[in-house]
Amino acid sequence: MGVGGLENTPPVGANAPVLAPGHTYATITDKISAIVLLQKTRRGWWFGFAIAFALFMILNMAVGYLLMVGVGIWGINIPIGWGFAIVNFVWWIGIGHAGTLISAFLLLMRQAWRQSINRFAEAMTLFAVASAGLFPLLHMGRPWLFFWLMPYPDTMGTWPQFRSPLVWDVFAVSTYGTISLLFWFVGLIPDLATLRDRAKSGVSRVVYGMLAMGWRGSAMHWHRYEMAYLLLAGLATPLVVSVHTVVSFDFTLAVIPGWHSTIFPPYFVAGAIYSGFAMVLTLAIPLRKFYGLQDFVTLRHLDNMAKILMATGLIVAYGYMMETFMAFYGGPSYDRYMMLNRMTGPYAPVYWSLILCNIVIPLGTLWSSKIRRNVGALFGISLVVQTGMWLERFVIVVTSLHRDFLPSSWGMYYPTRWDWMTYFGSIGLFLTLFLLFIRYLPMISIFEMRGLAHELKEKQG
Amino acid sequence: MKRHPLYGLMAEFETTDDLISAAHRTYAEGYRQIDAFTPFPVEGLAEAIGFHKTRVPLICLIGGLTGCFGGFFLQWWPNVIGYPLNIGGKPLNSWPSFIPITFELTILCAGLATVFGMLALNGLPTPYHPVFNAPRFELATRNRFFLCIKARDAKFDAQKTREFLQTLKPREVSEIEV
Numbered sequence: 001m002g003v004g005g006l007e008n009t010p011p012v013g014a015n016a017p018v019l020a021p022g023h024t025y026a027t028i029t030d031k032i033s034a035i036v037l038l039q040k041t042r043r044g045w046w047f048g049f050a051i052a053f054a055l056f057m058i059l060n061m062a063v064g065y066l067l068m069v070g071v072g073i074w075g076i077n078i079p080i081g082w083g084f085a086i087v088n089f090v091w092w093i094g095i096g097h098a099g100t101l102i103s104a105f106l107l108l109m110r111q112a113w114r115q116s117i118n119r120f121a122e123a124m125t126l127f128a129v130a131s132a133g134l135f136p137l138l139h140m141g142r143p144w145l146f147f148w149l150m151p152y153p154d155t156m157g158t159w160p161q162f163r164s165p166l167v168w169d170v171f172a173v174s175t176y177g178t179i180s181l182l183f184w185f186v187g188l189i190p191d192l193a194t195l196r197d198r199a200k201s202g203v204s205r206v207v208y209g210m211l212a213m214g215w216r217g218s219a220m221h222w223h224r225y226e227m228a229y230l231l232l233a234g235l236a237t238p239l240v241v242s243v244h245t246v247v248s249f250d251f252t253l254a255v256i257p258g259w260h261s262t263i264f265p266p267y268f269v270a271g272a273i274y275s276g277f278a279m280v281l282t283l284a285i286p287l288r289k290f291y292g293l294q295d296f297v298t299l300r301h302l303d304n305m306a307k308i309l310m311a312t313g314l315i316v317a318y319g320y321m322m323e324t325f326m327a328f329y330g331g332p333s334y335d336r337y338m339m340l341n342r343m344t345g346p347y348a349p350v351y352w353s354l355i356l357c358n359i360v361i362p363l364g365t366l367w368s369s370k371i372r373r374n375v376g377a378l379f380g381i382s383l384v385v386q387t388g389m390w391l392e393r394f395v396i397v398v399t400s401l402h403r404d405f406l407p408s409s410w411g412m413y414y415p416t417r418w419d420w421m422t423y424f425g426s427i428g429l430f431l432t433l434f435l436l437f438i439r440y441l442p443m444i445s446i447f448e449m450r451g452l453a454h455e456l457k458e459k460q461g
Numbered sequence: 462m463k464r465h466p467l468y469g470l471m472a473e474f475e476t477t478d479d480l481i482s483a484a485h486r487t488y489a490e491g492y493r494q495i496d497a498f499t500p501f502p503v504e505g506l507a508e509a510i511g512f513h514k515t516r517v518p519l520i521c522l523i524g525g526l527t528g529c530f531g532g533f534f535l536q537w538w539p540n541v542i543g544y545p546l547n548i549g550g551k552p553l554n555s556w557p558s559f560i561p562i563t564f565e566l567t568i569l570c571a572g573l574a575t576v577f578g579m580l581a582l583n584g585l586p587t588p589y590h591p592v593f594n595a596p597r598f599e600l601a602t603r604n605r606f607f608l609c610i611k612a613r614d615a616k617f618d619a620q621k622t623r624e625f626l627q628t629l630k631p632r633e634v635s636e637i638e639v
Contacts (some may be wrong), residue, residue: 025500025604040506151535159539171565179572186576188476189585190602192501197599213580214587217601219484221583227517228579232572235521246561428513450604451501454477459622 018113020295032446033198035291044290051434055428062421063138071141073418080401080413086138086425087393090247091130097240098276099125103183104236113229113304114196115448116296122210124182127433129177165249172246179239183232187217190447233240244272257334258400267319274312277305281382285375289368296444303372310366317359334405342399346412357388468591468639470622472631477503481608488624490625494614497586498607517579524574525567532566533559556568583629591639
């Protein structure tokens with residue numbers, strides 16, 4: 001599609017450029033590195049940081065009090081022993097998955113449009129895993145004994161229960177955190193060298209220089225580097241699928257009605273990607289606006305991500321359908337009751353809000369290419385999807401636990417203010433880390449964008 | 462002033478095509494101790510300077526196998542030898558439930574081996590390297606492409622090599638001190 005006659009409407013969809021025309025290696029380098037090196041810290045950044053840091057302090061307060069008096073300050077009880085801690089854990093770890101998928105899976109699929117969004121999506125993964133990791137540790141009650149989860153020959157002669165999904169989780173999440181960090185850092189090395197070479201002040205020169213480790217762009221180094229990067233992508237792709245599968249095993253290996261289901265692993269992975277892509281959109285839309293990055297994160301990117309959102313949303317919808325169908329088709333009356341209780345019981349408003357947020361609103365709107373190119377609408381939808389995915393985890397954790405087999409052991413779960421403070425505080429932790437990242441590190445991979453510019457030039461001949 | 466020994470000669474180019482053809486000609490001329498520096502990975506450049514194979518995949522495989530066997534052993538040993546518990550007569554070596562952790566540790570060790578192997582083969586971190594003395598070398602991370610013939614090359618001769626490099630039509634040829 002040409003632009004003739006439509007000067008004010010940039011082309012969108014499959015024909016839109018992944019990089020606005022007119023960019024050279026130099027302009028890409030200068031523009032992205034200038035955000036970190038030259039620009040004075042903006043007012044808007046301070047404003048955002050103030051809010052994020054305040055929320056982070058609320059987290060510290062909630063955690064401090066929790067360490068003093070114990071998990072009794074939360075709303076958890078028997079039978080609902082999991083509550084917000086596990087809801088938030090699953091939600092955060094799911095959000096992280098989109099970052100790995102963008103950086104690893106789309107790299108293997110040779111999707112050129114990934115180059116401008118992979119860096120901050122990877123950072124998002126890292127900080128989401130950090131926020132996620134907090135919750136199971138705090139939920140243990142005595143977090144200072146967390147190292148009991150590690151297999152080491154201790155003086156008691158005991159070992160972790162390796163047959164338990166909760167121990168698998170420890171290995172899955174810590175591997176995921178480590179590999180995400182490695183992937184992110186390896187991707188950063190050449191860009192740190194760029195910052196080192198362009199930094200004006202002595203301090204930033206030294207700091208970026210140390211982090212760049214003397215990278216000089218040698219052809220032999222690039223050769224090994226690209227191979228290592230590709231191998232990491234190949235390792236991270238099955239890893240990301242395994243992590244949410246293991247997270248879903250936490251549920252499916254229990255006999256609780258509504259948890260004991262074989263559809264959980266694929267449906268959890270799809271849900272993770274769904275919420276994660278929503279988070280990437282939530283972060284990308286303000287970033288490209290405030291930092292003037294519309295040339296690099298174009299409407300094509302937003303359109304593609306919206307399409308992935310829709311595809312994974314459909315898988316999630318299929319998951320809900322199958323869950324309901326199996327509850328009535330399968331044998332146990334407990335499953336049937338669980339489903340009816342979800343839809344009509346005390347937590348019914350949560351269930352129907354989740355259907356509204358995850359199915360009705362996004363899948364009803366994203367079909368339209370007009371909405372997919374409406375940046376404001378996309379931002380709104382991305383927030384709706386994240387809320388919906390959080391509600392989904394709440395429904396799974398709470399409605400199954402609160403009424404299981406024996407009516408005598410039924411109960412209700414009401415989150416306390418400490419639950420809410422920890423939850424919103426973890427968003428503060430995430431945003432604080434993310435804002436520090438966009439201030440001090442290049443949020444778009446500079447060297448991959450140069451490579452993209454080179455590729456596009458070759459194609460044009 | 463004492464003259465520093467020479468590390469090599471550095472030629473500066475404006476485009477990837479110039480650099481690749483220059484690299485091919487340099488290799489054809491018989492030079493073997495050559496290196497090129499670019500702001501992004503350039504396809505075919507490593508091959509042009511005669512660098513074909515990398516051991517990174519092998520290191521990755523070794524790391525992965527170590528993680529795989531080590532991870533399984535980590536669970537098999539406590540359950541079968543170190544602290545066997547008979548629970549309802551179930552088998553001690555219940556290997557299917559050891560698979561998730563074995564898998565995670567395979568990925569973890571393969572990933573760590575890949576990254577640290579790549580860094581070690583590249584000799585990073587390198588706090589000091591002579592090529593940084595080349596003029597305008599900071600542009601190697603922006604938009605310029607460099608080719609270096611090292612002084613330790615058997616064919617290297619300060620005068621003749623410089624003349625040869627000039628025939629490749631670089632922007633500039635400069636000497637780099639060690």
